[in-house]
Amino acid sequence: xxxxxxxxxxxxAFVLNVAIIFGVxxxxxxxxxxxxxxxxxxxxxxxxxxxxxxxxxxxxxxxxQFISCDLLNPLETIEKLSLLIDVTHMYWITWSSQxxxxxxxxxxxxxxxxxxxxxxxxxxxxxLKHVSLQTGAKHYVSLSGPFxxxxxxxxxxxxxxGQGKNFYYTLEDLLIEKLNGKxxxxxxxxxxxxxxSQRTCYNxxxxxxxxxxxxxxxxxxxLFGGSKECWEEVYIDSTDTRLxxxxxxxxxxxxxxxxIKGQAFNATNGPSFTWKEIWPAIGAxxxxxxxxDDMFSPDLRLSNFxxxxxxxxxxxxxxxxxxxxxxxxLANWAFMDIxxxxxxxxxxxxxxxxxxxxxxxxxxxxxxxxxxxxxxKERFIP
Numbered sequence: 001x002x003x004x005x006x007x008x009x010x011x012x013a014f015v016l017n018v019a020i021i022f023g024v025x026x027x028x029x030x031x032x033x034x035x036x037x038x039x040x041x042x043x044x045x046x047x048x049x050x051x052x053x054x055x056x057x058x059x060x061x062x063x064x065q066f067i068s069c070d071l072l073n074p075l076e077t078i079e080k081l082s083l084l085i086d087v088t089h090m091y092w093i094t095w096s097s098q099x100x101x102x103x104x105x106x107x108x109x110x111x112x113x114x115x116x117x118x119x120x121x122x123x124x125x126x127x128l129k130h131v132s133l134q135t136g137a138k139h140y141v142s143l144s145g146p147f148x149x150x151x152x153x154x155x156x157x158x159x160x161x162g163q164g165k166n167f168y169y170t171l172e173d174l175l176i177e178k179l180n181g182k183x184x185x186x187x188x189x190x191x192x193x194x195x196x197s198q199r200t201c202y203n204x205x206x207x208x209x210x211x212x213x214x215x216x217x218x219x220x221x222x223l224f225g226g227s228k229e230c231w232e233e234v235y236i237d238s239t240d241t242r243l244x245x246x247x248x249x250x251x252x253x254x255x256x257x258x259x260i261k262g263q264a265f266n267a268t269n270g271p272s273f274t275w276k277e278i279w280p281a282i283g284a285x286x287x288x289x290x291x292x293d294d295m296f297s298p299d300l301r302l303s304n305f306x307x308x309x310x311x312x313x314x315x316x317x318x319x320x321x322x323x324x325x326x327x328x329x330l331a332n333w334a335f336m337d338i339x340x341x342x343x344x345x346x347x348x349x350x351x352x353x354x355x356x357x358x359x360x361x362x363x364x365x366x367x368x369x370x371x372x373x374x375x376x377k378e379r380f381i382p
Contacts, residue, residue: 016041017253018086018127022117023094024048024066027195027203028134032091032245037064045084047071047117048094055378071113072096081120088127089252092117093134095167097201102143102165110167111174118178130252131185133175134244135168137237137266137346139189142166147344155349156189156264176262184258186251188244190267191348192339194367195241196374198329204339205371206330209381211302212286214309217316222288224279225300226340231276236339237268237348240367243360250358257356266348270361275340278365285372303333320382330380 019036023029024046037044037056043063046054049070056064069080071094096113099105121128140154141147142162160169175185196205215222224231244267251257251265276296283290306327313327350361375381 014041015043015086017088018043018045018084019089019091020045020047020081020084020087020121021091021093022047022071023092024054025050025197026093027193027197027200028190028241028244028248029091029093030054030197031195031241032093032248033064035242035245036249037061045087047081071116072109074112074116074119077116078120081117082124084121085124086127087121087125088129090117090121090125090128090131091134091248091252092131092171093248101138101167102162104165107165107167107170111170114171114174115178118174122178122183128183130258131175131179131183132248132252133171133185133187134248135171135187135189137189137191137348138166139168140348141344141346145343150345152345153347153349154266156266156352172262179260181260184252184260184262186248186258186263186265188247188251188265188267189348190239190244191237191269191346192239193241193244194238194269194364194371196371196378196380198325198380201332202335203330203332204336205368205375206380207302207332207336208282208368209286209372209375210313210327210331211306211336212283212288213316213381214306214312216286216288217312220288222279222283222286222290222295223297223300224275224295224340225297225302225305225337226275227342228296228298230340230342231296232274234272234274234345234347235342236346237272238364238367239267240269240362240370243267243269243362246360247353247358254357265353265356265358266350267353268348268350269364269367270350271363272347273364278368281365282368282372285369302336306331306333316382321379322382323379325380 021029021033024033025048033044033046036042046066047069067080070076096109140158179185247267279295280290310327
């Protein structure tokens with residue numbers, strides 16, 4: 001097999017497709033990079049501002065190169081990305097959380113990042129076939145309301161809400177403008193992401209793991225702190241990061257799906273769940289005592305309960321010889337409190353993806369238990 005260098009530190013062996021992944025250190029970005037780099041005929045550029053912690057098997061590492069880049073700096077972005085003339089598939093799985101969601105400033109900052117990246121790549125990456133954008137279920141709801149508590153399942157053609165103050169809409173509109181009907185594109189809207197990363201603002205598994213480990217360490221009850229509705233009812237859909245990574249690849253490489261007009265797909269595990277159904281099994285995974293409905297506490301707010309637990313976490317890390325993390329590296333307690341008290345039901349229809357032939361699905365409990373094991377394997381938790 002002929003193997004030669006490409007000038008960027010990546011060995012080539014009959015490379016047919018070249019992926020560039022923006023946000024490679026995040027929940028989905030890490031999984032997408034691992035999946036694509038393991039495929040024959042692919043190589044991967046991973047883009048993020050901070051250095052990555054991606055662990056690839058030896059057989060895949062030669063197909064992967066990390067590039068640190070501040071996408072808010074247009075000159076740096078052009079300098080580093082315009083040389084990547086061999087890119088065939090672009091995956092945008094990053095965003096800036098500096099400003100409040102649903103604010104003009106958030107829209108403008110995220111638009112600037114994507115615009116800088118496209119301005120750097122489009123003039124030189126002449127073989128670009130597809131741009132894959134990831135947003136989320138918040139496409140269908142506005143933080144300013146009105147809040148829907150009815151059991152509706154949002155489909156991809158549901159109307160925009162909130163007077164357009166959602167950076168997801170801004171990014172979609174920018175793609176339409178920049179690609180100008182010359183490059184195919186798709187947008188993927190996952191629900192609650194289930195995966196593993198210490199570089200993610202809304203990291204559910206990280207927070208869940210830290211909470212469970214501390215409850216066991218201090219012999220405290222593993223309670224669900226939230227609203228009764230969120231405890232007992234189907235209130236949110238989840239998405240395993242393995243699923244959304246595969247959906248990105250499927251949509252961007254399938255000629256029957258890829259379209260210059262753009263395709264939107266919800267990305268969800270499929271079967272719905274309630275926290276009441278799965279919470280006891282999650283507690284058992286952490287080795288804490290679980291007692292039916294007594295696990296529900298409407299008064300518990302993790303942002304308050306965990307406010308003084310930073311030193312406890314450091315003690316656990318030291319005692320168990322874990323990877324050096326601070327509690328805030330893995331857990332966002334304000335997010336957990338919001339998640340367990342959702343004001344609006346965020347349920348997604350996956351009928352469109354199914355009809356197009358993407359049938360991969362996961363049980364949410366299985367996803368959670370799998371990613372807890374991954375956290376243990378990578379020594380983030382004992």
